[in-house]
Amino acid sequence: MSHLAPCGASARRACGGAMAAVSSSSPDWPGALARAHAHSPFLSRALERLPDLESLLEAGDIEAALLKAKAAGEALEDTGVSLRRERLALATALAIGDLAGGLDLDRVMRELSTFADRALHAAIAASIARRVPGAEPDGMIGLALGKHGAGELNYSSDIDPILIYDPETLPRRERDEPGEAAQRYARETVRILSETTPEGYVFRVDLRLRPASEVSPLAIPIGAATTHYESSALAWERAAFIRARAAAGDIAAGEVFLDTIRPFVWRRSLDFGAIDEIRRLTARIRDSHAGPKQVGPGFNLKLGRGGIREIEFFAQTHQLIHGGRDASLRSRGTRAALDALAATAHIAPDTARIMGEAYDMLRTIEHRLQMVADRQTHSLPEGEALDNVARLHGLEDGAALVDLVAQTSVPVAELFGDLIAEDGSTPASPAAPGRLEKLGFADADAISQRIERWSDGRYRALRSTAAIGAFEAILPDLIEAVAASEAPEHALVRFESLLERLPSAINLFRLLEARPGLFQLLVSCLTLAPPLADELARRPELLDALIDRSAFDLPGDVAALATRMARGERGDDYERKLDRIRVVTGEQRFALGMQLIEARQDPLDVAGALSRVAEAALNVALEAAEEEFAAKHGRFADGGLAVLGLGRLGGGALTHASDLDIVYLFTGDSASGEESDGGRPLGRTLYFNRLAQRVSAALSVPTAEGALYEVDTRLRPQGAQGPLAVGIDAFARYQREDAWTWEHMALMRSRVVAGSDAARERIEGIVREIAMVERDPVQLREDVLGMRSEMAAHKHAKGPLDAKLLRGGLVDLEFLVHFLQLRDRIALTPDLTAAIAELARAGRVEEDLREAHLFLTRLLVGARLLAPDQQPPGEEARNVLARLVRTDDFPALLDALDRARRCVARNWARTFETELEIA
Numbered sequence: 065m066s067h068l069a070p071c072g073a074s075a076r077r078a079c080g081g082a083m084a085a086v087s088s089s090s091p092d093w094p095g096a097l098a099r100a101h102a103h104s105p106f107l108s109r110a111l112e113r114l115p116d117l118e119s120l121l122e123a124g125d126i127e128a129a130l131l132k133a134k135a136a137g138e139a140l141e142d143t144g145v146s147l148r149r150e151r152l153a154l155a156t157a158l159a160i161g162d163l164a165g166g167l168d169l170d171r172v173m174r175e176l177s178t179f180a181d182r183a184l185h186a187a188i189a190a191s192i193a194r195r196v197p198g199a200e201p202d203g204m205i206g207l208a209l210g211k212h213g214a215g216e217l218n219y220s221s222d223i224d225p226i227l228i229y230d231p232e233t234l235p236r237r238e239r240d241e242p243g244e245a246a247q248r249y250a251r252e253t254v255r256i257l258s259e260t261t262p263e264g265y266v267f268r269v270d271l272r273l274r275p276a277s278e279v280s281p282l283a284i285p286i287g288a289a290t291t292h293y294e295s296s297a298l299a300w301e302r303a304a305f306i307r308a309r310a311a312a313g314d315i316a317a318g319e320v321f322l323d324t325i326r327p328f329v330w331r332r333s334l335d336f337g338a339i340d341e342i343r344r345l346t347a348r349i350r351d352s353h354a355g356p357k358q359v360g361p362g363f364n365l366k367l368g369r370g371g372i373r374e375i376e377f378f379a380q381t382h383q384l385i386h387g388g389r390d391a392s393l394r395s396r397g398t399r400a401a402l403d404a405l406a407a408t409a410h411i412a413p414d415t416a417r418i419m420g421e422a423y424d425m426l427r428t429i430e431h432r433l434q435m436v437a438d439r440q441t442h443s444l445p446e447g448e449a450l451d452n453v454a455r456l457h458g459l460e461d462g463a464a465l466v467d468l469v470a471q472t473s474v475p476v477a478e479l480f481g482d483l484i485a486e487d488g489s490t491p492a493s494p495a496a497p498g499r500l501e502k503l504g505f506a507d508a509d510a511i512s513q514r515i516e517r518w519s520d521g522r523y524r525a526l527r528s529t530a531a532i533g534a535f536e537a538i539l540p541d542l543i544e545a546v547a548a549s550e551a552p553e554h555a556l557v558r559f560e561s562l563l564e565r566l567p568s569a570i571n572l573f574r575l576l577e578a579r580p581g582l583f584q585l586l587v588s589c590l591t592l593a594p595p596l597a598d599e600l601a602r603r604p605e606l607l608d609a610l611i612d613r614s615a616f617d618l619p620g621d622v623a624a625l626a627t628r629m630a631r632g633e634r635g636d637d638y639e640r641k642l643d644r645i646r647v648v649t650g651e652q653r654f655a656l657g658m659q660l661i662e663a664r665q666d667p668l669d670v671a672g673a674l675s676r677v678a679e680a681a682l683n684v685a686l687e688a689a690e691e692e693f694a695a696k697h698g699r700f701a702d703g704g705l706a707v708l709g710l711g712r713l714g715g716g717a718l719t720h721a722s723d724l725d726i727v728y729l730f731t732g733d734s735a736s737g738e739e740s741d742g743g744r745p746l747g748r749t750l751y752f753n754r755l756a757q758r759v760s761a762a763l764s765v766p767t768a769e770g771a772l773y774e775v776d777t778r779l780r781p782q783g784a785q786g787p788l789a790v791g792i793d794a795f796a797r798y799q800r801e802d803a804w805t806w807e808h809m810a811l812m813r814s815r816v817v818a819g820s821d822a823a824r825e826r827i828e829g830i831v832r833e834i835a836m837v838e839r840d841p842v843q844l845r846e847d848v849l850g851m852r853s854e855m856a857a858h859k860h861a862k863g864p865l866d867a868k869l870l871r872g873g874l875v876d877l878e879f880l881v882h883f884l885q886l887r888d889r890i891a892l893t894p895d896l897t898a899a900i901a902e903l904a905r906a907g908r909v910e911e912d913l914r915e916a917h918l919f920l921t922r923l924l925v926g927a928r929l930l931a932p933d934q935q936p937p938g939e940e941a942r943n944v945l946a947r948l949v950r951t952d953d954f955p956a957l958l959d960a961l962d963r964a965r966r967c968v969a970r971n972w973a974r975t976f977e978t979e980l981e982i983a
Contacts, residue, residue, distance in 0.1 A: 092164050144256045144263075196235040204234060206310075207228065257269050370422075375426070495512050618659075619652055641684075675718045679817045682763065698743070705759070717925075813882070
């Protein structure tokens with residue numbers, strides 16, 4: 065942003081002269097007391113009630129007077145009375161010190177704000193101790209916002225805290241729910257501070273700055289507050305949190321919370337929407353403010369043109385724009401923020417001085433207005449009352465005060481008008497053709513018209529005022545991210561497709577506003593990976609998975625993932641448990657997809673992670689289904705369901721497009737006639753078949769959170785004609801007596817992915833027994849070649865990047881490996897990479913076959929997202945795919961693919977003594 069022009073020399077002289085009018089080289093204590101008695105009924109009565117304090121002030125001993133004021137209520141047990149007496153004495157001492165010139169404005173505001181901290185903390189502590197004697201205020205956080213947070217409270221100010229609580233640490237009686245206890249403490253805290261008694265009041269408390277104040281409780285759970293500020297908070301809340309600090313209660317927990325939401329407040333990219341947002345806020349304030357625009361009786365020092373609010377907004381707007389990149393601009397105080405902005409050349413030094421001096425003057429006069437009767441007022445009164453305030457300030461009459469305020473506010477109004485285009489011009493649209501042209505768009509006029517049409521009501525997601533406002537706030541960053549992509553026009557088309565499919569998008573827009581770093585990831589998703597873009601259109605909340613910086617780390621082991629999936633609320637029903645599995649699985653799959661298209665991880669590692677996610681989902685779904693099923697039908701003491709994974713699941717290397725190939729097996733004697741021990745008993749075979757159906761449905765049937773996987777059980781004994789689940793004994797008998805060669809080949813890439821240790825050991829023993837059967841090599845060769853020929857006739861490669869079905873691809877490689885495993889009874893592991901390495905050491909295949917397998921697998925995993933139709937994708941996606949498979953560019957990728965296929969073909973010819981046709 066360009067520097068804002070300072071006001072003219074005459075205006076500067078007026079500002080300086082005004083300050084000089086109330087400055088003196090030494091404090092005037094008698095004069096201050098005389099003006100207080102003559103012009104402030106509130107101070108006069110207070111001084112009469114506090115003669116010892118007046119004596120100290122008359123002697124000019126302000127520090128002793130402040131100490132005495134702070135001790136005014138310390139001997140009292142009643143927190144409310146104690147705070148009221150301290151407040152009266154402190155306000156009186158500070159007022160006289162201010163009037164005398166013995167305390168500067170910063171000291172006065174700081175003392176008042178520090179007292180507000182003490183008062184809020186004491187009220188919270190008393191509220192908790194009343195219910196739980198002796199308890200500390202752990203888990204109850206008082207966040208100070210506004211002038212309180214900035215340390216700039218005035219004499220008769222409200223405080224605007226946000227009360228947050230941690231359900232885990234909040235003190236409460238055993239029978240109290242955390243939420244119920246927190247609301248009780250919040251109500252009592254407000255009562256202690258704001259109730260008017262014969263002793264007066266402490267502070268009026270306004271809790272309307274809390275999230276969704278019209279519907280939310282007075283105290284907000286810390287988890288809900290974090291979610292709100294990370295995903296759905298409005299732009300004005302960002303401005304409010306510039307001045308937020310943990311002031312009372314569990315301050316350490318409050319500071320952790322503020323650290324958590326700091327990225328919501330301070331965006332690292334330039335926030336071009338901040339000016340428009342501040343302008344809208346100012347317009348609403350001016351529209352609702354019925355007072356005069358020109359300085360005179362009735363003029364509002366806070367809300368009027370050139371008033372205190374405009375100075376604060378001036379500083380905060382620049383902070384919002386630049387503070388994300390420069391931490392030195394994150395001061396809570398208005399003067400400190402102006403000085404920091406000048407020091408970093410974001411505003412001119414003269415601008416900072418004029419705004420700063422005007423702020424001090426207007427705040428000082430505001431204090432004079434409030435000193436008169438201890439009322440929260442900001443407007444200049446009329447007639448004698450105006451003269452009275454002027455004389456309290458040390459001026460001759462009301463006319464002099466009006467002149468002083470006018471000279472102070474006019475330069476502010478000019479500067480603020482420049483900032484918000486007060487002349488009626490509108491800040492340039494982020495989609496203006498000139499701006500788009502500078503960003504590199506080829507047909508800027510057409511693109512501008514296209515973007516402008518997004519908000520014309522054609523998309524459901526952009527039909528509400530709130531949604532349009534949220535969208536406008538993110539539009540500048542969105543356009544910049546699109547422009548930075550290699551195919552901007554394509555990115556716009558994909559974004560339009562996303563808009564078209566979204567039923568609602570306001571939370572997505574707010575998330576992007578709070579996390580601008582997600583824009584580039586969103587554009588990458590839209591332009592590079594159609595499957596991820598489609599999934600995001602169905603579930604835009606998936607973008608939440610990328611908020612945390614650990615989103616680009618590989619997930620943990622199966623146990624850790626299963627723990628996350630099973631971590632629901634106490635009492636969750638079956639459907640909610642399934643939804644939790646879908647949420648975590650969807651987030652993990654989406655994050656892993658983004659890791660691929662950003663080339664942050666090796667596709668082999670992503671394939672392993674996808675397999676762990678699926679295995680965890682299967683285990684948690686099995687456990688949930690067993691529990692729900694047992695509630696009706698009971699259990700078998702000696703039986704349980706186990707799941708044998710085959711194919712890519714068995715090998716621990718899934719892609720984003722992989723089905724789950726599984727076989728359900730159960731333990732126990734199915735012929736015994738025994739039934740389950742529940743209220744509706746079932747025989748063993750029927751019991752486990754129904755349970756298996758429930759597990760498959762848990763994984764594949766969509767819920768409110770979508771579906772997880774396609775489950776393929778066709779590799780079970782007797783295929784689709786046989787029962788879904790069979791006993792382990794029957795499985796062993798079938799494999800020994802009736803299974804086809806291709807079924808034994810499938811077992812070579814199998815492992816137990818769910819089930820008891822005993823079942824796992826038994827099934828693995830059967831698989832090993834089948835693998836060790838001595839076979840006729842000639843017959844085995846004929847079977848394998850016949851199966852591969854039939855498969856090739858019915859399943860053709862979809863395109864030149866189909867690493868699976870191209871001749872010389874992964875299917876041929878897998879047939880080759882499984883043939884050698886069955887023929888020679890070696891390398892018996894479902895991990896193909898390890899099996900190929902062992903076969904190479906045994907001299908059965910070339911050493912190069914392992915590298916060919918790794919290349920083909922990387923290509924398969926990457927192409928499932930970047931080229932789902934197996935055709936060469938756009939240039940940017942080609943480059944990403946080349947990086948994933950560790951080649952310099954796309955032509956090199958094609959060369960490497962050709963070499964890998966020829967390597968498979970050589971080993972095929974060596975093993976089967978027949979040529980493999982490579983086009």
